[in-house]
Amino acid sequence: MCKYYTLVYHITILLHNGRANWYRAAQYCRYHGMHLASIASQEENDKLEKHIKDFGLGHEHFWTSGTDQAEEGSFFWMANGRPITFENWNVGEPNNFRYENGEEEHCLELWNRDGKGLKWNDSPCSFETFFVCEVQ
Secondary structure (H helix, E strand, O other): EEEEEEEEOOOEEEEEEEEEEEHHHHHHHHOOEEEEEEOHHHHHHHHHHHHHHHOOOOOOOOEEEEEOOOOOOOOOOOOOOEEEOOEEEOOOOOOOOOOOOOOOOOOOEEEEOOOOOOHHHEEEOOOOOOEEEEEE
């Protein structure tokens, strides 16, 4: 597993290209003194996206700390407990798609779904994908 540390905007981030579900990703970040990333502004989002693309990972999915597990449709950053104020959702998202197994989408990932850059998508928290940790 490779790890990429860098300073993005005002935070130090770790891009982790080992795959984990949202819960294990959050646990990994906490174990290493960090937390899953929260994105507070367009500038922070753009710099994070540039960093991800610079490492050739722009086509991958990345967990953030965003979730609406407490109340459907009310997304907040688990890392700091704050409601999400800046948003960068992909068209039609969040949609809380329900899968055949009954699982719904409650965790926020970055994903370049349509080639227009990393946008936000709600996804089942059990999906295993890359993740972004941060330390402020």
